[in-house]
Amino acid sequence: MSDKHLHVTIVGGGITGLSAAYYLQKWSREEGVPVSFTLLEESSRLGGKIQTWRHQGFTIELGADSFLERKTSASQLIKDVGLGDQLVHNHAGQAYIVHKDRLVSIPEGAVMGIPTKLLPFVWTPLVSPLGKLRAAADLVLPGGKPGEDQSVGHFFRRRLGDEVIENVIEPLISGVYGGDIDKLSLLSTFPQYAQMEQKYRSLILAMKNARPQAKPEQPKKPTGMFMTLKGGLQSLAERIEQLLPAEAVQKNTGVRQIEKRPEGYMLQLSDGRTLRTDAVLLAVPHPVAQELLRPYVDIPPLGGAKPTIMATVAMAYPAEAVPLDVEGTGFVVPRKANYTITACTWTHRKWPHTTPEGKALVRCYVGKPGHEEIVDRSDEEIVDVVIRDLKRVMKIGDTPDFYRVTRWNRGLPYMVGHQQWLRDVTAKVGAALPAVRLAGASYGGVGVPDCIDQGKRAMRELLDHLTQKPGN
Ligand SMILES: Cc1cc2nc3c(=O)[nH]c(=O)nc-3n(C[C@H](O)[C@H](O)[C@H](O)COP(=O)(O)OP(=O)(O)OC[C@H]3O[C@@H](n4cnc5c(N)ncnc54)[C@H](O)[C@@H]3O)c2cc1C
The missing domain is CATH 3.90.660.20 (Protoporphyrinogen oxidase, mitochondrial; domain 2)
Structure with a gap:
């Protein structure tokens, strides 16, 4: 390990950047790595899309x-x-779907809109008898080609028909992923359904197999599958801020330019200052990263994404x-x-x-x-x-x-081809700027836990990169 004092800069104080900062501090203490850091946040508050x-x-x-x-x-x-x-x-x-100006229960047993119980699906008014017949064709339709990305819309339409997707699946999905389901990447948003099709061919059969069999003697759990904090999710950002050294967190400070130097990187800040650093984690939405890296890496957004x-x-x-x-x-x-x-x-x-x-x-x-x-x-x-x-x-x-x-x-949706795009971007950035990483909602998942995972993983990579012995 190097004895040289190292410095890492985290750009963006959303949950991705905050998690990265927290784990950098924790690991450097635990592992005795001489590293300090600066977290730069353009706005006056930390948390980003958590507020x-x-x-x-x-x-x-x-x-x-x-x-x-x-x-x-x-x-x-x-x-x-x-x-x-x-x-x-x-x-x-119970959650409902609007249908003909009425609130209709999501059929019992529907997982992400896919029926796994026959009777509630047969009786639901959300789908016409013809639509139900079409959905049942999933049981006999052949599987798709393995490995190929396709839109979420195309995939579910092919398996279950237009009506089920438009009346049941789309409204459930679009709350999580903005954008048009007919352009949204299946492999980057719901890869499990592509895997199910490969394994079981039929989604309905796959979902039935995947569902744990309810034990009748067990009472129904009164709590759901989501969690938050009593004081609001922002309490997490506030607590991480308290735990970081005050001088390491600079709000109202945006990054305007990144310059590669023989001995590291020089950042131009919005208040006119410069900051020399050994490594940079860009935890900002993709268009911002794209601009900052433009002199070194050309990262086009996926075509057609708005x-x-x-x-x-x-x-x-x-x-x-x-x-x-x-x-x-x-x-x-x-x-x-x-x-x-x-x-x-x-x-x-x-x-x-x-x-x-x-x-x-x-x-x-x-x-x-x-x-x-x-x-x-x-x-x-x-x-x-x-x-x-x-x-x-x-x-x-x-x-x-x-x-x-x-x-x-909410940024650019994950378009068909997102995973290949991400592999290309990661390779290009790695080749041009070895101590720069990208992480956050634009890349490897939009959920808060996905962003935490990415911030943590990117910081681990940077720390390992900085502390590896020459020749490793
Ligand atoms: C309305 C809404 C509801 C959501 N609901 C949920 C939900 O219930 N559950 C869930 O898991 N996910 C939800 N999400 C998604 C989730 O909140 C986000 O994907 C996640 O918080 C993004 O975190 P991030 O750190 O990657 O990016 P951001 O939160 O966008 O943080 C990026 C930060 O970078 C800063 N920045 C930008 N440019 C610069 C610059 N040049 N220099 C310095 N700083 C800069 C920004 O000011 C911002 O603070 C929701 C999103 C929205 C918008």
């Missing part, structure tokens, strides 16, 4: 609201930073103004339905800790592909449109106690 608004007793997520429990890196990081006792599960409840622009709309009400007459935690809206909202969560039910007694919190998404112009309208107009949409399927008051609209650029 919690604590207002009038409510805990309101303006961006990401939770993470999947089974992807363990998020709960591990939360425990590592001492917030394990703050973890909460969502309240599991960033996903959307907004979250959080509205607080007195409980009696939202008299829900169904059980459950919210609904999604198929893209072809004539609605502006794409999803609605009854947050006070899904996450009861977020809402004071006697109040209700409703959170909607707007900005479906091709209809992003709604996001440019004023907050008041957006809220009006949202309430009008909601009134078609539920009772809700005209005037919330307060609301907050938050606009987001």
Whole structure:
């Protein structure tokens, strides 16, 4: 190992950059590596697309609201930073899909919209008898070619037909991955379904086999498969910030240029300063990385990709103004339905800790592909449109106690060919700039745990690269 004091720069203070900084500090202490670091964040706050608004007793997520429990890196990081006792599960409840201006239950046993139980699927009004017959053809249709990427839309249409995908699968998927399902890469978003087809040929059979057989004597779990923190996801960013040396974290400081030098890298900062460093982790959205690396690496975005622009709309009400007459935690809206909202969560039910007694919190998404112009309208107009949409399927008051609209650029969706593009980008950057890594939502998964995994992995690689003996 080298005795030289090393310096690493992390660009971007979203969850990817924060995780990288946390684990760099932890590992350098544990392994006795003489390394310091600087975390540069362009905006005035850390967290990026994680942002919690604590207002009038409510805990309101303006961006990401939770993470999947089974992807363990998020709960591990939360425990590592001492917030394990703050973890909460969502309240599991029925979810609905809007169909002909009614809330229709997602058929029992449907996993990501794919039927695994016969009877609930036979009875659901979401799909016509012909659509159901077409979906059943999955049981006999031949498998596809192994290894080839294709769009999520093409894959599910081929297996289950247009109706199931448009009425059931698409609204469930599009809340997670923005963008057009007919361009979204299957291998980068749902590779498990491609593998299932290869193994079992039929998705319905594969899903039936994959589902654990319920043991009748076991009570149904009241909690769901998502987790968050009692004080909001932003508590994680806040805690990591507390644990990092104050001088290492520089907010309101963007990186404008990266210059390769014989002895490392020189960064030009937005306030006119320069920073010399041995290694750089770019934990920023891809278009920013693309600009910064342009003098050394030409990274074209995948053809045809347009960033996903959307907004979250959080509205607080007195409980009696939202008299829900169904059980459950919210609904999604198929893209072809004539609605502006794409999803609605009854947050006070899904996450009861977020809402004071006697109040209700409703959170909607707007900005479906091709209809992003709604996001440019004023907050008041957006809220009006949202309430009008909601009134078609539920009772809700005209005037919330307060609301907050938050606009987001979710970045470029993962287009067909994303994995090959990622391999090319990684190879090009590695060849031109050996101590630079890219990580975050633009690359290896958009979920909070995926971003944590990437930040951690990229930092491990950089640390190993910097500390390897000459000749290794
Ligand atoms: C509305 C919404 C809801 C979501 N819901 C969920 C959810 O429930 N569960 C889930 O798992 N995921 C969810 N996601 C996805 C998840 O939140 C993001 O993918 C993840 O937080 C991205 O983290 P990141 O660190 O890679 O990027 P970001 O959070 O985008 O952070 C990048 C940071 O880099 C900074 N930056 C940019 N340019 C520069 C520069 N030149 N110099 C310095 N700094 C710069 C930015 O200011 C930003 O802080 C959601 C996303 C959105 C938008």
